[in-house]
Amino acid sequence: MKSYTKKGTKPPLPETPSGDGFKIADDQRRIRDVESARQIYDRFVQDSSLRIRTINEVRAQLEGGLPYDQSKLEAQGAGWQTNVNFGDAQAARDRTLLPYWKLVHDVPHKIAVDIDTVNPNADRWSAAFAEAFDDFLDDWGADYFTQYMAFAKNFVDFGPGVVQWADYDSPRFGAVNVQRIYFPKNARMSPSEWDVVAMVRDVSPSELYLHIKDQKARKNSEDAGWNLKAVEEAIYQAMYGNSKRDPRDMTRVQDDVVQNDITIASIFEPLQLIWMYVRQFTGEIACYVFTRQGGVEDFLFENPSYCENFRQLLGVVWYDTGTDGLVHSIKGFGIKNCAYSKLLNRMKSRMVDSATMSFGINFQRGEEMPDEAPPIENYGPVNVIPNGLTQVGVYPRLQEGMAVIETLSQNQAENNALYRQQQQSLIQKSDTATQANILAGMSGELTEASASIYLSQVGENVFSECVRRLRKKGSTDKDAKAFVRRLREKRVPDEVIFDTEIRVRTAATAGLSSPMLRAQKAQAMLGMMQIPGVNGRYWLEQYIANNFGSQAVTKGLLPEGAQSNPQQRRAALLENMAFGQGTPLPVDQSDAHYEHAEEHLKPLEVIAGQFVQTQQISPEQGAAMLIGIEHASQHMAMLKQDNTQADKFQALWPMFTQIQTIAKGVIQYLQQQQEQQQAQPQQAMLQ
Numbered sequence: 292m293k294s295y296t297k298k299g300t301k302p303p304l305p306e307t308p309s310g311d312g313f314k315i316a317d318d319q320r321r322i323r324d325v326e327s328a329r330q331i332y333d334r335f336v337q338d339s340s341l342r343i344r345t346i347n348e349v350r351a352q353l354e355g356g357l358p359y360d361q362s363k364l365e366a367q368g369a370g371w372q373t374n375v376n377f378g379d380a381q382a383a384r385d386r387t388l389l390p391y392w393k394l395v396h397d398v399p400h401k402i403a404v405d406i407d408t409v410n411p412n413a414d415r416w417s418a419a420f421a422e423a424f425d426d427f428l429d430d431w432g433a434d435y436f437t438q439y440m441a442f443a444k445n446f447v448d449f450g451p452g453v454v455q456w457a458d459y460d461s462p463r464f465g466a467v468n469v470q471r472i473y474f475p476k477n478a479r480m481s482p483s484e485w486d487v488v489a490m491v492r493d494v495s496p497s498e499l500y501l502h503i504k505d506q507k508a509r510k511n512s513e514d515a516g517w518n519l520k521a522v523e524e525a526i527y528q529a530m531y532g533n534s535k536r537d538p539r540d541m542t543r544v545q546d547d548v549v550q551n552d553i554t555i556a557s558i559f560e561p562l563q564l565i566w567m568y569v570r571q572f573t574g575e576i577a578c579y580v581f582t583r584q585g586g587v588e589d590f591l592f593e594n595p596s597y598c599e600n601f602r603q604l605l606g607v608v609w610y611d612t613g614t615d616g617l618v619h620s621i622k623g624f625g626i627k628n629c630a631y632s633k634l635l636n637r638m639k640s641r642m643v644d645s646a647t648m649s650f651g652i653n654f655q656r657g658e659e660m661p662d663e664a665p666p667i668e669n670y671g672p673v674n675v676i677p678n679g680l681t682q683v684g685v686y687p688r689l690q691e692g693m694a695v696i697e698t699l700s701q702n703q704a705e706n707n708a709l710y711r712q713q714q715q716s717l718i719q720k721s722d723t724a725t726q727a728n729i730l731a732g733m734s735g736e737l738t739e740a741s742a743s744i745y746l747s748q749v750g751e752n753v754f755s756e757c758v759r760r761l762r763k764k765g766s767t768d769k770d771a772k773a774f775v776r777r778l779r780e781k782r783v784p785d786e787v788i789f790d791t792e793i794r795v796r797t798a799a800t801a802g803l804s805s806p807m808l809r810a811q812k813a814q815a816m817l818g819m820m821q822i823p824g825v826n827g828r829y830w831l832e833q834y835i836a837n838n839f840g841s842q843a844v845t846k847g848l849l850p851e852g853a854q855s856n857p858q859q860r861r862a863a864l865l866e867n868m869a870f871g872q873g874t875p876l877p878v879d880q881s882d883a884h885y886e887h888a889e890e891h892l893k894p895l896e897v898i899a900g901q902f903v904q905t906q907q908i909s910p911e912q913g914a915a916m917l918i919g920i921e922h923a924s925q926h927m928a929m930l931k932q933d934n935t936q937a938d939k940f941q942a943l944w945p946m947f948t949q950i951q952t953i954a955k956g957v958i959q960y961l962q963q964q965q966e967q968q969q970a971q972p973q974q975a976m977l978q
Contacts, residue, residue: 321487321569321570321571321572321577322567322569322577322579324588325581325587325588325589325590326588328565328567328579328581328590329581329583329585331487331489331567332473332489332565332567332583335473335474335475335489336473338475338476339473339619342619343470345626345629346449346470346626348629349448349449349625349626349629350448352376352380352381352625352629352632352633352636353380353381353384353448353625354381355376355378355381356376357374357375357376357636358374358375358376358633358636358637358640359372359374359637359640361374372640372644373640373641373643373644373647374640375636375639375640375643376636377635377636377639379632379635379636380625380628380629380632383624383628383632384447384448384624384625384628387447387624388440388443388444388447391443391446391447391745392436392439392440392443394742394745394746394799395746395749395797395799397799398798398799399798399832400418400421400422400424400425400798401421401424401425401428401754401797401798402420402421402424402750402754402758402795402796402797402798403417403421403795403796403797403798404416404417404420404421404758404793404794404795405417405793405794405796406420406787406791406792406793407791407792407793407794408787408791411941411944412941412942412945414938414941415781415938415941415942416781416783416787419777419778419781419783420758420778420783420793421798422777422781423761423774423777423778423781424754424757424758424761424774426773426774426777427462427757427761427770427773427774430770430773431463431770434463435463438454438463438464438465438466439466441466442454442466442467442608445466445467445468445469445623446608446610446623446745447610447623447624447625448623448624448625448626449469449470449622449623449625449626450469450609450610450611450613450621450622450623450626451469451472451607451608451609451610451618451621451623452466452469452607452608452609452610453466453467453469453472453605453606453607453608454466454467454605454606454753455467455604455605455606456603456604456606456756456760459598460760460763460766460767460768460771461760461768461770462756462757462758462760462761462768462770462771462774463757463770464606464753464757467490467605471490471491471492472488472489472490472491473488473489473490473491474488474618474619475487476619477617477619478617478618478619479615479616479617479618480607480609480612480613480616480617480618480621481616482600482601482602482605482607482752483600483601483602485570485601486569486570487567487568487569487570488567488568488601488605489565489566489567489568490565490566490567490568491563491564491565491566491583492563492564492566493561493562493563493564494561494562494564495529495561495562496525496526496529496530496561496562499522499525499526499529499562499591500526502517502519502522503519503522503523503526515592516592516593516594517591517592518589518590518591518592518593520589521587521589521590521591522591524586524587524589525562525564525582525587525591528562528582528584528586528587529561529562562582563582563583563584564580564581564582564583564591565580565581565582565583566578566579566580567579567580567581568597568601568604570601571595571596574599574600575595575596575597575598575599575600576597576598576599576600576601576603576604577593577594577595577596577597578592578593578594578597579592579593580592580593602752602756603756603759606752606753606756607748607752608745608748608749608752608753609621609744609748610622610623610624611744612744654667654676654680654681654682654683655680655681655682655683656679656680657678657679657680657681658679659678659679660677660678660679660680667680742799746796746797746799747796747797749797750795750796750797751795751796754795754796754797755794755795755796758793758795761774761775762774762775762788762789763789764789764790775788782945782946856883856886859882859883859886859887860886860887860890862882862887863886863887863890863891864890866887866891866922867890867891867894867915867919870891870914870915870918870919870922871911871915873911873914873915873918874918875918875921875922876922878922878925878926878929880929882926882929884926884927884929884930884933884936885930885936885939885940885943887923887926888923888926888927888930888943888947889943891919891922891923891926892923892943892946892947892950894915894919895915895916895919895920895923895950895954896946896950898912898915898916899916899949899950899953899954899957902953902956902957902960903953906960907960908957908960908961910961910964913957913960913961916950916954916957917954917957917958920950920951920954923947923950924947924951927940927943927944927947930943
């Protein structure tokens with residue numbers, strides 16, 4: 292566990308809570324004591340009882356729950372009836388869930404950054420931020436996919452998708468189980484309006500023991516804000532069987548049912564600890580940790596300055612806006628479709644029963660058949676049927692049921708205006724390109740509102756906080772250090788990296804939420820690449836990303852600048868060799884001026900850097916620098932005249948002007964050297 296000193300450090304967030312050492316005045320607390328905190332938590336659970344039951348019903352449908360109570364069917368003599376969950380709820384959820392990854396990530400860059408500056412390099416810096424963020428996600432690796440999909444699954448199933456940052460500095464978040472987070476009744480969507488939020492987490496005695504295992508751990512934990520005596524009491528309570536589950540929280544029972552884990556030895560059962568976050572009168576967020584049940588009457592942990600605001604603690608994305616923006620009125624896809632899934636399972640079960648009845652051999656008892664008549668006798672392949680039985684053909688009535696199921700499916704598709712990926716096969720089977728465009732456009736228009744709500748929240752509530760942490764000046768986090776290093780390598784000034792106001796949003800566009808629609812529009816723009824003012828590279832990236840995935844952009848295209856137009860760059864390198872030998876060369880109008888200028892400036896930058904450090908330069912280097920900067924200035928003049936390459940001109944301009952300024956110093960240095968050499972023979976003659 293990280294250790295934190297008392298002065299000048301911020302505590303980590305709930306996964307490994309700790310904080311500054313402090314004393315709290317009673318009149319500054321909004322939570323007076325553990326008893327008050329438990330009363331608030333109990334009220335949360337009481338107000339959420341309906342929500343908990345709803346969540347359990349939804350989970351039952353998604354996790355294979357049966358449409359009928361089997362014990363009741365058997366009690367009624369109907370245990371033979373079909374009672375099966377056909378998996379429609381899970382399949383529908385998965386079809387809805389998986390595209391939420393593609394919506395955000397199947398674009399060349401994951402974020403777009405607006406920088407509050409009029410500097411002409413702003414676009415280049417914005418691109419550098421987006422590329423550095425992509426690299427950060429690549430460093431995060433497979434765990435990012437796991438956390439993102441867990442967060443999106445909660446979002447689709449229940450309504451809120453919640454992430455939480457592990458400590459004060461790390462930009463990596465973890466998905467929060469929304470079944471374990473409690474908001475007050477009538478709480479609204481905006482984090483700035485929250486006063487108190489509670490989260491429940493299972494903590495094993497061994498995890499708590501890490502706080503008191505030795506003197507060093509005890510001192511670090513105490514400095515961080517842990518109450519060691521209360522921690523010891525909680526461990527004792529857990530180890531000796533005094534820990535009891537909250538009988539009101541039936542989501543725990545559902546967890547055990549799914550895991551076939553109804554019976555648990557109490558000595559191994561973790562403690563249920565509550566993290567309660569409270570907005571202080573100063574606006575800061577305080578944190579209190581306590582046990583759910585009695586027996587430990589002190590806070591295990593408390594910090595009145597846990598973080599500055601709720602946005603730095605939790606990133607929340609809501610499925611819709613609910614009723615008047617109330618948190619508990621927001622329902623996810625799983626909740627909205629739970630009743631439909633139950634009905635569909637029951638309809639299909641009855642259809643199976645109907646088909647099963649039709650496959651049997653059925654007889655009708657005649658009036659002349661006595662009650663004591665023997666049953667059908669079976670002798671291997673021979674059946675003896677008594678008099679009075681007439682075989683009856685039973686024909687299944689499946690058409691009506693199939694029509695009902697089809698109607699239900701259509702109704703579901705119409706009512707759930709969600710982001711769904713347009714099926715590739717549907718568009719491929721279109722008779723004409725016009726039909727394909729219409730199909731893709733319908734998919735995009737149907738889902739635009741839903742995609743817009745989702746994208747705006749992911750950008751503002753999740754990615755924006757990640758970038759804020761990556762930009763923190765002086766951060767020792769490895770991801771933040773790598774992020775800053777990459778921006779500096781892309782020649783982004785420190786004042787822009789750390790201080791300038793920026794706005795972060797997702798790079799995906801809600802109006803083009805369908806990948807097929809994006810791909811078609813990008814393909815149409817490829818035909819306009821040669822028109823002056825059109826950024827052909829951008830549209831080529833969009834086309835590749837939407838057809839082959841965002842990873843294909845970096846692998847399928849040469850990096851912009853460094854490897855672009857290799858033949859022209861090879862010619863520029865040969866010219867550099869001529870400059871080094873003191874031979875000037877003319878600039879041709881047909882040269883690729885950006886590639887030539889960049890290759891000429893690279894060695895000049897090295898020579899200029901050495902001159903600044905040593906204040907010395909050889910005559911050969913001086914001649915190469917003067918010839919090279921004059922040649923490069925002609926390329927820059929021609930590049931400036933091309934409006935389609937204005938961004939490239941602006942990208943090279945700072946380096947060019949810096950080298951040009953140093954070149955003036957080189958001229959003065961060489962002149963002084965020449966004057967000194969001329970003066971030496973005269974002085975020798977005088978002597």
